[in-house]
Amino acid sequence: MTDAVAATKPVQSVAGAQAAKQVQGGTTTDKPYLKISGVVKKFGEHVAVDHVDLEIRQHEIFALLGSSGCGKSTLLRMLAGMDSPTSGKIILDGQDIVGLEPYERPVNMMFQSYALFPHMTVAQNIAFGLKQDKLPKDEIAARVDVMLDLVQMRKYASRKPHQLSGGQQQRVALARSLAKRPKLLLLDEPLGALDKKLRQETQLELANTIEKVGVTCIMVTHDQEEAMTMADRIGIMSEGRLLQVGSPTDIYEYPNCRFTAEFIGESNMFEGSVTVDEADRVEITSAELGGVVSVDHGITGPKGMHVWASIRPEDVRLDRKPVPAGPNMAAGVVENIAYMGSYSIYHIKLASGKVVKTVVPSSRWYDAGETAPTWGDQVYVSWRTDAPVILTM
């Protein structure tokens, strides 16, 4: 890491994407459009969704993120009306929708595996839901027309799904969902069927299309990059509970628990106990570090309180020469190096056996007039007092 970069808390690439989104999506209002209160879903004894409270603003793109089986699809299915909550309330645009059948709800869901009708053309697929709703013919034609342009599929209007690429099929599925002009669009792993590269290309395009239409959207994914790229806000779910809700930047910079810190991005977690607690300085003594983590912000808790200090790998500085003894540093040995081209990920083993990960730009050593450390070398890790986030659970 160059000195200039190390001197400020790094601005994540997500922050840039987020700033761009805020300009585009400037119409978001603060009034909740969708209000989920105390929603519980049990399957027998198993609690799949556990007292979820969530407010979504109109025109917002909200991503539900969590590992497999944490209850994401179940929550969406309750919004769509395919499952009913065991208890709790769901209010959409002032209307209680819990008792409504799926077709009575102004909600459209695009499934984890969106199956297009293979025998229908692109245009017919888009028109399908509108025909079912018995809209007038010219209204259907007009809406299909708008959708074909929106997802840039006009050229392919008369093709069948098997004559389209995966990305094109995904766009048709989206057009089919949007054609009905739902108040709420639910996307369950919308890009799950695409390979990694196509998925990345499609993420921004999909978010732009949703924003252009101005539909309020909840999407489910277990891909954190996808959530970071597409969503205005993210909700982190684990075992049926919503652990944290915030902007991508908030969630990354200020995780509120170990689960979030380790689920979103990478984190070095040092277990320890509070030994100093002053207004502008908290110190945690950690056997794993073999020293003290000093933070210029954070919790106030009693001395001896059991906590964790989370430090992002890109905030950890790596040096060959000894750094001054004190808090926020440790000596270690290079155990592993993953060379990624423009940067490397170093695994540094401390005396306690704890391994610290650090992201080091390849220019770091060149700029310092040094050669890069290699396996077995003695090195020093350190970080600034604003880098650690203190977590109590």
Ligand SMILES: Nc1ncnc2c1ncn2[C@@H]1O[C@H](COP(=O)(O)OP(=O)(O)OP(=O)(O)O)[C@@H](O)[C@H]1O
């Ligand atoms: N109809 C059902 N009957 C019984 N258990 C169910 C039912 N549907 C879901 N579950 C259970 O509820 C939990 C949550 O399932 P859900 O499908 O919501 O997970 P998910 O977060 O969408 O996971 P994934 O990322 O794998 O799609 C799981 O443990 C699942 O086995």
Ligand SMILES: [Mg+2]
């Ligand atoms: Mg699911």
